[in-house]
Amino acid sequence: MSLISLAIMAFIVWKLLNWAVFSAVFTTSGGPEACQAAAGACWSVIAARWRIIFFGLYPYEEQWRSALACVAVVVMTVLSCIPAFWTGRRIALVWGVGTTVFYVLMKGGVLGLPFVGEEAWGGLALTLFIFVTTCLIGFPLAICLALLRRSELPWISRTTGLIIDGVRSLPLISILFTFAIVLPFALPQWLQGDKLYRVILGSALFFSAYQAEIVRGGMQGVAKGQEEAAMALGMRYWQRIGRILLPQAMRNALPATINQFVISFKETSLVVIVGFFEILASGNAAYGTGEWRFAYVEVYAFIAFIYFVFVFSLSRYGAFLERRMSVSER
Amino acid sequence: MSSLLRNQKVRNALLQLLYVGSIAALVLAGVVIARRNLAEQGITSGFDFLFKSTGWDVNFTLLPATANDPYWWFFLIGITNTLFLGTVGLMLATTVGTIVGLARTSTNELAQLLGRTYVDIFRNIPLILQVFFWYALITHLPTPRAAHEAWGFLLTSRGLYIPFPNVGGVAMALALLALVAAIALPLWLGSTSRLSQAIGQRRTIQFAAVAAALACTAIILVIGRLPDAPFIDFPALQGLNLRGGLRIPPEFSALAIAIAIYGGSYIAEIVRGGFQSVGKGQMEAALSLGLSPWRVFTLVRLPLALRAMLPILANQYVWLMKATTMGIAVGFTDFFMIVALTINHSGQTLEVIGILMAGFLAINLSLAALFNRLNKAIALKGNQLRG
Numbered sequence: 001m002s003l004i005s006l007a008i009m010a011f012i013v014w015k016l017l018n019w020a021v022f023s024a025v026f027t028t029s030g031g032p033e034a035c036q037a038a039a040g041a042c043w044s045v046i047a048a049r050w051r052i053i054f055f056g057l058y059p060y061e062e063q064w065r066s067a068l069a070c071v072a073v074v075v076m077t078v079l080s081c082i083p084a085f086w087t088g089r090r091i092a093l094v095w096g097v098g099t100t101v102f103y104v105l106m107k108g109g110v111l112g113l114p115f116v117g118e119e120a121w122g123g124l125a126l127t128l129f130i131f132v133t134t135c136l137i138g139f140p141l142a143i144c145l146a147l148l149r150r151s152e153l154p155w156i157s158r159t160t161g162l163i164i165d166g167v168r169s170l171p172l173i174s175i176l177f178t179f180a181i182v183l184p185f186a187l188p189q190w191l192q193g194d195k196l197y198r199v200i201l202g203s204a205l206f207f208s209a210y211q212a213e214i215v216r217g218g219m220q221g222v223a224k225g226q227e228e229a230a231m232a233l234g235m236r237y238w239q240r241i242g243r244i245l246l247p248q249a250m251r252n253a254l255p256a257t258i259n260q261f262v263i264s265f266k267e268t269s270l271v272v273i274v275g276f277f278e279i280l281a282s283g284n285a286a287y288g289t290g291e292w293r294f295a296y297v298e299v300y301a302f303i304a305f306i307y308f309v310f311v312f313s314l315s316r317y318g319a320f321l322e323r324r325m326s327v328s329e330r
Numbered sequence: 331m332s333s334l335l336r337n338q339k340v341r342n343a344l345l346q347l348l349y350v351g352s353i354a355a356l357v358l359a360g361v362v363i364a365r366r367n368l369a370e371q372g373i374t375s376g377f378d379f380l381f382k383s384t385g386w387d388v389n390f391t392l393l394p395a396t397a398n399d400p401y402w403w404f405f406l407i408g409i410t411n412t413l414f415l416g417t418v419g420l421m422l423a424t425t426v427g428t429i430v431g432l433a434r435t436s437t438n439e440l441a442q443l444l445g446r447t448y449v450d451i452f453r454n455i456p457l458i459l460q461v462f463f464w465y466a467l468i469t470h471l472p473t474p475r476a477a478h479e480a481w482g483f484l485l486t487s488r489g490l491y492i493p494f495p496n497v498g499g500v501a502m503a504l505a506l507l508a509l510v511a512a513i514a515l516p517l518w519l520g521s522t523s524r525l526s527q528a529i530g531q532r533r534t535i536q537f538a539a540v541a542a543a544l545a546c547t548a549i550i551l552v553i554g555r556l557p558d559a560p561f562i563d564f565p566a567l568q569g570l571n572l573r574g575g576l577r578i579p580p581e582f583s584a585l586a587i588a589i590a591i592y593g594g595s596y597i598a599e600i601v602r603g604g605f606q607s608v609g610k611g612q613m614e615a616a617l618s619l620g621l622s623p624w625r626v627f628t629l630v631r632l633p634l635a636l637r638a639m640l641p642i643l644a645n646q647y648v649w650l651m652k653a654t655t656m657g658i659a660v661g662f663t664d665f666f667m668i669v670a671l672t673i674n675h676s677g678q679t680l681e682v683i684g685i686l687m688a689g690f691l692a693i694n695l696s697l698a699a700l701f702n703r704l705n706k707a708i709a710l711k712g713n714q715l716r717g
Contacts, residue, residue, distance in 0.1 A: 005440035155346040159353060166687070169694045171652035174666055174686055182679050185367045186360035269456040273659055280459055296466040304455045311454040
């Protein structure tokens with residue numbers, strides 16, 4: 001068994017290393033021709049085309065803004081992973097400020113920054129923007145839906161349940177497609193807005209339907225006595241929810257919540273289907289030109305690596321939290 | 331009036347009415363506006379369009395299709411394609427997941443590491459990226475003239491060509507049915523209580539059943555073969571194109587591979603969790619009763635793990651079924667792609683979205699019902715304390 005595993009592993013590692021390092025081309029000096037002659041990976045396609053992968057169609061001189069905006073999102077995510085920020089107000093502040101900084105940097109038009117419309121956004125920044133706004137809209141919506149579903153009034157909880165289950169049974173692509181292409185028919189002109197924001201709304205709805213069930217699960221894990229005690233103390237509904245029920249429910253639901261964030265980060269890649277120039281589409285464009293047509297493996301490997309870094313660190317963090325919580329419960 | 335508002339019951343009723351009413355009003359307003367907008371474009375609402383012919387071609391279908399077929403037939407094609415891709419993808423993903431999951435629970439540390447690396451890598455890369463990758467890889471394979479060849483299989487940029495028996499469609503379906511029976515019969519015979527023999531002594535009956543079912547398969551195939559053609563059709567180069575055999579289009583294989591690898595990494599974790607939930611004492615007890623390690627695995631570990639896994643596995647299967655909609659990224663004509671095409675061509679937006687929702691609801695609900703039945707059938711009977 002050991003021998004077989006060792007053989008498989010050695011074979012894969014050797015093949016990969018040979019392809020990615022030993023016989024690969026790293027410099028752009030030779031151009032595409034030097035790459036095609038070599039047996040290994042052609043990393044010079046990344047060196048030559050990294051700007052389009054990261055920034056898409058964003059104006060060349062302004063691309064530092066796009067990069068800075070991405071950094072802002074990363075800082076915001078890291079901050080919200082620190083337990084010191086885990087109160088409703090602080091986390092809302094961090095996300096509010098982070099998103100504003102991102103939006104101002106990207107769109108410009110104020111503070112002497114030239115204006116760049118949403119249609120020119122692309123690459124990593126667009127992916128991050130869709131992810132962040134999805135969470136920002138979806139999370140409060142999820143809490144609302146969870147509360148409505150737990151409502152004691154049967155018609156309210158049933159209708160909400162119907163909405164949640166309906167959204168959950170559909171594939172995300174069909175929801176994105178409906179919001180991007182079909183919804184304009186059903187909305188009056190003044191309500192239609194940009195396609196980007198409609199898609200974000202659709203993905204936020206999808207996120208919140210799943211997250212609502214997670215929050216509801218967390219609420220069911222809170223002992224019934226807690227709410228009864230709060231009632232006995234004469235607390236009103238919002239006090240009970242905001243101070244007793246939700247904080248404990250969120251704590252129960254934390255691992256599943258992180259998991260949901262991880263999944264929805266991966267699922268931002270689906271907007272490529274309704275025609276956005278996010279990182280996957282810009283990757284397709286990066287190798288789509290004639291001279292680099294052969295270098296698709298390298299481009300996909302590079303994009304996969306970017307996703308991997310984000311998703312893997314988030315999921316490791318989730319695993320760390322789970323361990324931490326199981327220690328505190330012992 | 332104000333005293334009426336202070337009444338809790340009246341307030342609750344009003345609140346509910348307001349909530350349900352406003353949602354209904356929103357939906358209704360949307361439908362009304364959409365109807366008006368569509369009518370302005372000269373599109374009449376209703377389901378009459380289902381019987382008009384489409385005028386498209388599809389690149390992959392299990393059912394016969396021509397451009398003259400009506401829309402409803404194409405919806406049927408889409409659903410069978412989705413179900414077929416889903417079934418193939420699920421079977422492959424389950425196989426991959428079981429192997430990797432077992433590697434992760436094995437006592438061998440290298441196998442554990444191998445399994446872990448696999449799961450970590452493929453779980454953290456979006457499925458659609460993997461679909462794009464495999465599709466690019468397959469369409470960049472050599473042309474038919476320079477195809478990679480092995481054991482009659484041909485790998486080309488136009489698809490994978492495999493040898494295939496020259497058998498008519500009906501006979502093929504019957505043969506498949508007989509093959510399924512060959513797998514299912516012995517399992518049923520081994521566990522049913524309708525036979526008088528003890529469960530351990532049914533070997534002969536089981537063997538007889540398998541042999542009979544396999545013989546049926548062979549006979550159907552021989553009878554159903556097409557006249558004046560060799561029994562097995564090998565793909566071969568003729569002129570500029572490949573003839574014969576069965577062609578698996580690149581769209582299908584890219585999706586099936588991506589679902590198998592990505593889904594496999596999730597199923598591996600479910601399998602691992604299932605096996606880890608089996609108490610160590612159960613296995614030790616079985617070993618101390620003198621059962622061989624293989625029997626401990628098949629009689630104790632596997633059934634117990636399966637019970638723990640099934641509900642989560644059902645969720646994963648439903649998710650993977652929905653993931654077939656990524657076909658639209660590479661142009662595989664699944665149910666969703668047919669829906670999108672129909673909206674573009676006929677403009678019957680509302681009706682088609684309704685069909686989409688109904689279709690996925692039906693698929694999800696029937697999968698869930700199937701798994702609920704399965705779960706009930708294998709659940710431990712009676713009450714017991716689990717710990």
